[in-house]
Amino acid sequence: MTWRTHAVVGANAVWITAFFSSVDATAFGLLVAGAFAGLLPDIDASARGAKIHYVAEGTFGMFKGVFQHRGFFHSLLAVATVFLLSFWFLRAYHPFLPAILALGYASHPIIDGFNTVGVRYLFPKRERYNLIPKLFRTPVHGFADQLFFIAGSLGIALFVLSYAVNFSFSFGTIAL
Numbered sequence: 001m002t003w004r005t006h007a008v009v010g011a012n013a014v015w016i017t018a019f020f021s022s023v024d025a026t027a028f029g030l031l032v033a034g035a036f037a038g039l040l041p042d043i044d045a046s047a048r049g050a051k052i053h054y055v056a057e058g059t060f061g062m063f064k065g066v067f068q069h070r071g072f073f074h075s076l077l078a079v080a081t082v083f084l085l086s087f088w089f090l091r092a093y094h095p096f097l098p099a100i101l102a103l104g105y106a107s108h109p110i111i112d113g114f115n116t117v118g119v120r121y122l123f124p125k126r127e128r129y130n131l132i133p134k135l136f137r138t139p140v141h142g143f144a145d146q147l148f149f150i151a152g153s154l155g156i157a158l159f160v161l162s163y164a165v166n167f168s169f170s171f172g173t174i175a176l
């Protein structure tokens with residue numbers, strides 16, 4: 001998937017706050033955190049042979065050849081690591097931050113599973129997996145990519161519209 005698709009889908013992790021708590025102005029920060037987490041797995045994109053991903057390429061050139069693209073950073077092991085690390089270090093900032101980071105992060109390999117190139121979900125096992133039958137898989141920029149981008153964007157729009165009142169109230173309070 002393209003970086004913009006991963007960002008908007010990851011940002012939808014903010015819905016956790018709506019389901020398990022009340023939404024306030026911190027939701028904006030959590031939305032950004034979800035988007036960031038959704039982009040994170042592609043830090044392995046500069047690995048040898050990866051031509052289609054470009055997020056953070058250059059910045060993370062030090063990983064070149066070390067991590068295989070859609071390997072460790074796209075695995076269940078990485079999702080668990082992100083959750084445990086953020087639970088340990090970031091829980092104090094916001095109780096939902098670890099869950100939002102883990103969910104935003106997990107959304108990345110999940111939607112990558114709709115692309116033609118498989119994902120090594122069970123790293124260190126070498127097998128690559130896809131989540132849908134071969135017939136329906138499309139490449140990066142393809143049909144699934146567009147669909148997830150539109151769905152993700154609508155999800156964020158719906159969230160912001162639903163809680164606009166809370167946001168303005170909170171900001172009004174801050175302004176005072």
Ligand SMILES: [Zn+2]
Nearest residue numbers: 001041042112
């Ligand atoms: Zn990816």
